Amino acid sequence: MESSLEASLSSSGAVSGAAGFLPPARSRIFKIIVIGDSNVGKTCLTYRFCAGRFPDRTEATIGVDFRERAVEIDGERIKLGKGAAAVGAVAGGRVRARWQRLRRREAANQGRRRSLEVLRRETYPVVGHSRTRTI
Numbered sequence: 001m002e003s004s005l006e007a008s009l010s011s012s013g014a015v016s017g018a019a020g021f022l023p024p025a026r027s028r029i030f031k032i033i034v035i036g037d038s039n040v041g042k043t044c045l046t047y048r049f050c051a052g053r054f055p056d057r058t059e060a061t062i063g064v065d066f067r068e069r070a071v072e073i074d075g076e077r078i079k080l081g082k083g084a085a086a087v088g089a090v091a092g093g094r095v096r097a098r099w100q101r102l103r104r105r106e107a108a109n110q111g112r113r114r115s116l117e118v119l120r121r122e123t124y125p126v127v128g129h130s131r132t133r134t135i
């Protein structure tokens with residue numbers, strides 16, 4: 001199957017052109033959402049991954065926070081867009097409803113990451129257990 005990278009190159013027609021000019025290949029973009037109870041480290045996790053260091057100080061995220069990092073995998077440049085969203089600020093059943101809304105909105109995402117704080121068991125149910133793996 002033709003990858004989107006190959007498709008973008010071949011549809012441009014520039015690859016086989018005689019002018020010797022190759023436009024920059026478009027990166028594929030993978031979106032990952034990090035979701036979890038408030039204050040479990042979502043911002044620090046995504047900041048560390050994208051900036052290579054931990055933030056000097058943090059503030060509670062209101063709504064959703066976006067970051068981006070490009071990585072090279074098997075010679076292909078891939079952009080990872082990461083969003084962190086707190087669900088813990090909303091109490092009770094509304095937590096799950098908001099989580100499900102976020103899941104629907106992010107249905108096109110290729111990856112999801114859930115954050116929880118291992119020493120605070122009450123943060124576990126917020127993100128659900130079904131596909132949580134202990135690493």
Ligand SMILES: Nc1nc2c(ncn2[C@@H]2O[C@H](COP(=O)(O)OP(=O)(O)OP(=O)(O)O)[C@@H](O)[C@H]2O)c(=O)[nH]1
Binds near residue numbers: 037040041045
């Ligand atoms: N000990 C320890 N503290 C951490 C770790 N990661 C984050 N923290 C601290 O935990 C607090 C919350 O971190 P954040 O990254 O802001 O947490 P968050 O989940 O994004 O918080 P909200 O935006 O409120 O949802 C901060 O004081 C961090 O310094 C960790 O791995 N270990």
